[in-house]
Amino acid sequence: KTPPDKLSMDEFLVDALKGSVILGEARNLACLVKTWKEDGLSSKAKPQEINENEGVLLIEKLKAVDYEYREDIHWTKFQGLLGTGSFGEVYKMEDKQTGFQCAAKKMRIEHFREEELTTCTGMMHENILPLYGAVKEGLWITIFMKLMEGGSLGQLLKQSGYLPEDRALHYLGQALKGLEYLHTHNVLHGDVKADNIVLSGDGNHAVLCDFGHAAHLHPDTMGNYLMTGDYVPGTETHLAPEVVMGKRCNAKADVWSSCCMMLHLLNGCHPWTRYYNYPLCLKIAKEPPPLREIPTSCHPSTAHVIKAGLEKEPAKRASAAELRLKANRALKHVGGLKSPWRSEYREPR
Numbered sequence: 001k002t003p004p005d006k007l008s009m010d011e012f013l014v015d016a017l018k019g020s021v022i023l024g025e026a027r028n029l030a031c032l033v034k035t036w037k038e039d040g041l042s043s044k045a046k047p048q049e050i051n052e053n054e055g056v057l058l059i060e061k062l063k064a065v066d067y068e069y070r071e072d073i074h075w076t077k078f079q080g081l082l083g084t085g086s087f088g089e090v091y092k093m094e095d096k097q098t099g100f101q102c103a104a105k106k107m108r109i110e111h112f113r114e115e116e117l118t119t120c121t122g123m124m125h126e127n128i129l130p131l132y133g134a135v136k137e138g139l140w141i142t143i144f145m146k147l148m149e150g151g152s153l154g155q156l157l158k159q160s161g162y163l164p165e166d167r168a169l170h171y172l173g174q175a176l177k178g179l180e181y182l183h184t185h186n187v188l189h190g191d192v193k194a195d196n197i198v199l200s201g202d203g204n205h206a207v208l209c210d211f212g213h214a215a216h217l218h219p220d221t222m223g224n225y226l227m228t229g230d231y232v233p234g235t236e237t238h239l240a241p242e243v244v245m246g247k248r249c250n251a252k253a254d255v256w257s258s259c260c261m262m263l264h265l266l267n268g269c270h271p272w273t274r275y276y277n278y279p280l281c282l283k284i285a286k287e288p289p290p291l292r293e294i295p296t297s298c299h300p301s302t303a304h305v306i307k308a309g310l311e312k313e314p315a316k317r318a319s320a321a322e323l324r325l326k327a328n329r330a331l332k333h334v335g336g337l338k339s340p341w342r343s344e345y346r347e348p349r
């Protein structure tokens with residue numbers, strides 16, 4: 001055990017945090033989560049850790065009591081799932097002391113990737129889901145986040161069949177704003193899709209969520225990231241060609257996925273699936289981009305957005321910032337956001 005005077009500040013903080021739940025800052029949480037994977041692997045050996053409770057809460061409305069924050073004692077889940085994220089279930093929860101309600105994603109420690117938290121701690125943007133904290137209780141990790149009453153875009157799509165062009169462009173533009181922010185901070189989201197966009201109560205404000213596939217991009221290697229090690233690929237129909245070919249990839253992989261999501265919003269079905277059977281990886285690598293899936297009814301500017309985001313060559317593909325400008329221009333060309341957010345069901349195309 002390193003003597004305290006030899007620890008770095010972060011290691012010192014983690015040493016102090018172990019075994020407690022405190023109200024703290026994003027960087028405290030980022031340090032602590034790095035120890036959870038090791039605990040997950042080794043805790044089978046140490047039964048006393050089975051009931052250990054530690055973590056960092058980032059807002060005052062979530063109140064630890066005597067350095068503990070335990071399910072059913074200090075907070076409680078509402079019945080029924082809000083949704084399922086990568087390797088976890090998402091519930092509405094309530095703090096028993098303050099009555100504050102938010103969303104909570106609960107998962108086994110074996111499925112926890114530290115990047116889910118290290119990539120979103122400290123992220124503050126109107127199109128990124130705010131993180132409220134995370135605690136470990138035995139072999140379970142619970143991540144707290146802002147509750148979005150409008151549910152997910154994936155759920156809206158299931159209820160609507162497919163979305164009108166103006167609404168699809170509106171959500172694509174907001175997702176691209178969130179991606180632009182993440183990419184500026186050298187973070188790859190890794191699983192951009194309708195299920196990972198959640199909506200405000202009026203359906204007009206969309207935020208990106210689920211950092212379970214996220215990765216830190218290292219600017220020195222031109223931000224190119226090798227999807228290896230514990231990387232878990234995102235949704236197959238939305239994977240970029242460079243990802244399915246196991247090449248080094250960068251933020252442009254999220255841009256490709258955002259346009260696969262756009263096709264899903266406009267058609268009501270995932271790209272590739274109407275023309276090919278699984279596994280799709282070989283088709284995504286070999287075939288031209290799925291531009292034939294752009295509805296013929298779309299405005300030329302909308303088709304231009306999707307073409308710019310579905311360039312197979314990452315270097316030729318538009319960046320999130322460039323594509324956002326194109327999406328906003330296309331939204332103007334189709335007359336702006338006019339369609340209501342919930343409307344009669346449209347049979348998928």
Ligand SMILES: CN1C=C[C@@](O)(C#Cc2ccnc(-n3nc(C(N)=O)c4cc(F)ccc43)c2)C1=O
Pocket residue numbers: 082083084085086090103105116120129130131143144145146147148149150151152155195196198208209210211212
């Ligand atoms: C900041 N942060 C922390 C954890 C995180 O990686 C996640 C997630 C995730 C995954 C899938 N689904 C939802 N999800 N969240 C809500 C909500 N907040 O209200 C929600 C509501 C639904 F109706 C369906 C799924 C939902 C949230 C992340 O991004």
